[in-house]
Amino acid sequence: xxxxxxxxxLSHLINRDERALFTFYSKHKKPxxxxxxxxxxxxxEAEEVMQDVFxxxxxxxxxxxGQSSLKTYLFSIAKYKIIDKLRRKKIRKIFFSHIPAxxxxxxATVLLDDxxxxxxxxxxxxxxxxxxPHDYAHILRLKYIEDFSVxxxxxxxxxxxxxxxxxxxxxxxxxxxxxKNYE
Numbered sequence: 001x002x003x004x005x006x007x008x009x010l011s012h013l014i015n016r017d018e019r020a021l022f023t024f025y026s027k028h029k030k031p032x033x034x035x036x037x038x039x040x041x042x043x044x045e046a047e048e049v050m051q052d053v054f055x056x057x058x059x060x061x062x063x064x065x066g067q068s069s070l071k072t073y074l075f076s077i078a079k080y081k082i083i084d085k086l087r088r089k090k091i092r093k094i095f096f097s098h099i100p101a102x103x104x105x106x107x108a109t110v111l112l113d114d115x116x117x118x119x120x121x122x123x124x125x126x127x128x129x130x131x132x133p134h135d136y137a138h139i140l141r142l143k144y145i146e147d148f149s150v151x152x153x154x155x156x157x158x159x160x161x162x163x164x165x166x167x168x169x170x171x172x173x174x175x176x177x178x179x180k181n182y183e
Contacts, residue, residue, distance in 0.1 A: 002066040009070060013061055025054065028074055035075060039082050049085055053078045088149050128178045136171035143168060 002010065012020035033050050040046045056077050064073060129137045142148040142156065154164035 002069065006070050007066070010061065010064065010066070013058070021058070024070070028071060032074065032078055036078055036082060040085060045085065049078070049081050053081050056081070084149055084151060124179070124182050128175060128182055131178050132171065132174050135167065136174050139164070139168050139171050140175060 009020055009024065013024065029050070032053065033046060036046045036049050036053075037043075040049060053074065057074050060073075060077070064070075068076070129140065132140070139153060139157070142153045143150070148156065150164055150168065151161060153168070154161045157164060157167075159167070
């Protein structure tokens with residue numbers, strides 16, 4: 001249950017009282033950042049997660065039912081944001097770890113060599129994407145070009161999270177197979 005102090009604060013926050021928001025932010029910024037940095041060591045990434053947490057907190061206040069303190073609500077949002085950030089990193093790591101060395105060498109060429117190599121690789125990737133089924137190409141573009149999280153892709157596609165993860169896994173495998181067949 002909410003304390004009387006939290007009830008008053010919630011009322012002020014819902015009514016867009018900037019002073020109340022600033023007071024809440026100032027009070028919880030350091031402990032929240034420390035909580036996030038226990039899992040996400042990179043300072044910039046931890047700050048990014050913290051900003052997302054505060055934005056989600058503000059957006060979720062109208063739906064907050066008061067079953068916990070505002071601090072507990074804030075930290076539970078942080079826990080899920082941290083998990084989401086770690087999943088995204090893991091998925092990227094898995095994606096790149098499954099790419100054969102010759103593809104990674106091609107990416108290195110893009111960074112190190114001339115414009116012809118870049119054009120060739122861009123043409124190759126574009127061609128490979130056009131050879132994939134539409135849903136595979138679409139999910140790969142959302143994930144690796146538009147930098148959507150799996151949860152955001154699931155929302156965009158209107159599919160459950162696990163279904164989206166599975167589709168992304170199959171799309172990566174199909175991309176790699178088609179990339180190997182490209183001449």
